Amino acid sequence: xxxxxxxxxxxxxxxxxxxxxxxxxxxxxxxxxxxxxxxxxxxxxxxxxxxxxxxxxxxxxxxxxxxxxxxxxxxxxxxxxxxxxxxxxxxxxxxxxxxxxxxxxxxxxxxxxxxxxxxxxxxxxxxxxxxxxxxxxxxxxxxxxxxxxxxxxxxxxxxxxxxxxxxxxxxxxxxxxxxxxxxxxxxxxxxxxxxxxxxxxxxxxxxxxxxxxxxxxxxxxxxxxxxxxxxxxxxxxxxxxxxxxxxxxxxxxxxxxxxxxxxxxxxxxxxx
Numbered sequence: 437x438x439x440x441x442x443x444x445x446x447x448x449x450x451x452x453x454x455x456x457x458x459x460x461x462x463x464x465x466x467x468x469x470x471x472x473x474x475x476x477x478x479x480x481x482x483x484x485x486x487x488x489x490x491x492x493x494x495x496x497x498x499x500x501x502x503x504x505x506x507x508x509x510x511x512x513x514x515x516x517x518x519x520x521x522x523x524x525x526x527x528x529x530x531x532x533x534x535x536x537x538x539x540x541x542x543x544x545x546x547x548x549x550x551x552x553x554x555x556x557x558x559x560x561x562x563x564x565x566x567x568x569x570x571x572x573x574x575x576x577x578x579x580x581x582x583x584x585x586x587x588x589x590x591x592x593x594x595x596x597x598x599x600x601x602x603x604x605x606x607x608x609x610x611x612x613x614x615x616x617x618x619x620x621x622x623x624x625x626x627x628x629x630x631x632x633x634x635x636x637x638x639x640x641x642x643x644x645x646x647x648x649x650x651x652x653x654x655x656x657x658x659x660x661x662x663x664x665x666x667x668x669x670x671x672x673x674x675x676x677x678x679x680x681x682x683x684x685x686x687x688x689x690x691x692x693x694x695x696x697x698x699x700x701x702x703x704x705x706x707x708x
Contacts, residue, residue, distance in 0.1 A: 437516075437518050437520075437565055437566060438565060438566075438567070440516055441479070441516070441565075441566050441567050441568075442567070444476075444477035444479070444515060444516065445477070445567070445569070449476035449477055450474075450475050450476045450477075450569040450570065451475060451476070451477050451478065451479065451566070451567070451568045451569050451570075452471035452472075452474060452475030452477070452478035452479070452568060452569065452570045452571070452572060452598075453471070453478065453479050453480075453481065453562070453563075453566055453568035453570070453571045453572070454467045454468050454471050454478065454479070454480045454481070454571070454572045455480075455481045455483075455559060455562055455571060455573070456480060456481060456482055456483075457482070457483065457484045457485065457498065457613065458482040458483075458484060458499070458500055458501065458502060458505050458519075458613075459498070459499035459500065459501065459505070459613035459616070460504075460505045460508055460509070460613075461611050461612075461613065462603050462611055463574055463576065463602070463603040463610075463611035463612070465508075465512060466574075466600055466601070466603050467572040467573070467574060467600050468480065468509070468512050468514065468572075469512075470572055470598060470600045471570075471572045471598075472512075472513065474570060474598065475569070475570060477515045477516075478514065478515055478516075479514065479515060479516040479517065479518060479566060479568070480509055480514050480516075480517050480518070481517075481518040481519070481520075481562055481566070482502060482505055482517060482518070482519040483518075483519065483520055483525060483558065483562075484498050484500060485525075485554055485555070485558040486522060486526075486554075487526070487550075487553070487554030487557060487558065488550075488551050488552075488553075488554030488555045488558065489551075489554070490548055490549065490550060490551065493548070494614075494617075494697070498613070499613055499616050502519055506519075518562075518565075518566060525558065525561055532557075533553055533557050534553070534556045534557045534560040534587065534591075535552075535553045535556060535557075536552065536556055536583045536586050536587050536590070539552070539579075539582060539583045539586055539676065539677050540552035540553055540556070540583060542579065542672065542677040542678070543579040543668065543670060543672070543677055543690055543692070544579055544580075544692060544701065545579070546668070547667050547668065547692070552579070552580070552583050555580055555583070555584070556583060556584065556587050559571075559584055559587070560587065560591070560593075563588075563593055563595055568595060569594070569595065569596065570595065570596040570597070570598050571584075571595055571596075571597055571598065572598045572599075572600060573597065573598070573599055573600070574599070574600055574601075574602065574603075575599055575600065575601055575602045575703070576602045576610050576611075576612070576701065576702065576703070577701070578674065578688055578690060578703045578705075579677055579690065581597065581599050582674060582675055582676075582677055583677075584597060585597050585675075586675075602702070602703075604630070607627060607630075608627060608630035608631075608634075609623070609626055609627055609629075609630060610629070610630070610700070610701075610702045612700060612701075614698045614699065614700060615698070615700070617696065617697045617698040618695060618696065618698055619696060621663065622663060622695045622696045622698070625661050625663035625664050625695055626664070626693075626695050626698075626700055628657055628658055628660075628661040628664045628693070629664075629691050629693055629700055629701075629702040630702060631657045632654035632655070632657040632658060632669060632691055633654070633689055633691060633702060633703070633704045635653050635654050635656070635657055636650040636651070636653060636654045636671075636689050636704075636706075637689070637704055637706060639653050640683065640706050645682050645683045645684070645708075646681070646682055647671040647679070647680055647681055647682065647683065647687075648681075650671060650683075650689070651669050651670070651671065654669050654689075654691070655669060658693070663695060663696075664693045664694070664695050665693060665694040665695075666691075666692075666693050667692035667693055667694060667699065668690070668691070668692050669689075669690075669691045670689075670690055670691075671683065671687050671688070671689050671690075671706075672687065672688050672690065673685075673687065673688070674686060674687070674688040674705060683706055683708060684708060685708065686705055686706065686707045686708075687705070687706050688703055688704075688705055689703060689704050689705070689706055690702075690703040691703065
C-alpha cells in the first residue's frame with residue numbers, strides 16, 4: 437500500500453483518501469466524487485474497525501460486502517482500494533493508542549466510551565500507511581470530524597481534512613450503513629431525528645437563541661415518537677464540542693437515538 441501510494445503521488449500528484457467501513461451508499465459516493473474532484477489520484481479504505489465498537493455493540497453484525505463494494509468503487513473510477521485484515525491493522529501485542537483527550541468524551545463519546553479512541557487510532561494508522569495529502573469525511577459524523585481535525589493539528593500530520601455535506605433520502609433521513617437494520621416501521625420512526633433538528637432550526641430562525649429552549653422543543657418531537665429512544669440532543673461548539681448556552685456563533689446541533697437494533701445520528705449547524 438505504501439509503495440502504491442508513493443507511485444500515485446509521484447511527480448507532485450495529490451493523493452486523496454476516503455476512509456470507510458464498507459457497506460457503501462450514496463453518502464460514501466459523495467465523498468468519493470469530492471475526492472476525485474480535488475485529487476490527482478484517490479484511494480478508498482474499507483475496514484470495519486473493532487476498536488471503535490464497545491461490548492454488546494454491532495461489530496459482529498455490521499454489514500459487510502467487500503465484493504459488492506469493490507465493484508461499486510471500480511465503476512466510480514477509484515484508483516486504489518485498501519482493505520486490510522484486523523491482524524494487519526492490529527498486530528499481536530499491539531498496545532499503542534491515539535486519543536484526543538477531552539473531546540473524545542463528548543457527544544457519542546459519552547454513551548460509547550472508548551469509541552473515539554478507536555476511531556483516532558485507526559485513522560492515524562491509515563494516515564501513516566497511506567500518506568494521503570487530503571482525507572474526506574462526512575458532516576454526518578461531525579463529532580468525529582472535530583476530533584480528527586484536532587488530532588491532525590496536534591500531531592502535525594500533513595493531511596488536509598475535507599468535510600462534505602450530509603446526504604439524505606428524499607424524506608430527510610440521513611444516509612447510514614446502519615439504516616439497513618431498520619424495519620419498515622422503524623424506518624418511519626427514524627424520521628424523528630431530522631424532525632427534531634428542523635424544529636430546533638425553525639425556533640432558531642424565529643429568534644430563539646437559548647440552547648435549553650431549543651433542546652426542549654426538539655425533545656417534544658421525541659415525546660411523540662415512542663419507538664425512538666433518545667440518546668442525546670445537544671448544542672455544542674463545532675470545534676471543541678463543548679456545550680453552548682446561548683448561540684452567538686455557529687453551533688452544532690447534534691442528535692443520536694436508538695430505533696430497534698440501530699443507533700442513528702444526525703446534526704445541523706445553526707449560524708446567527
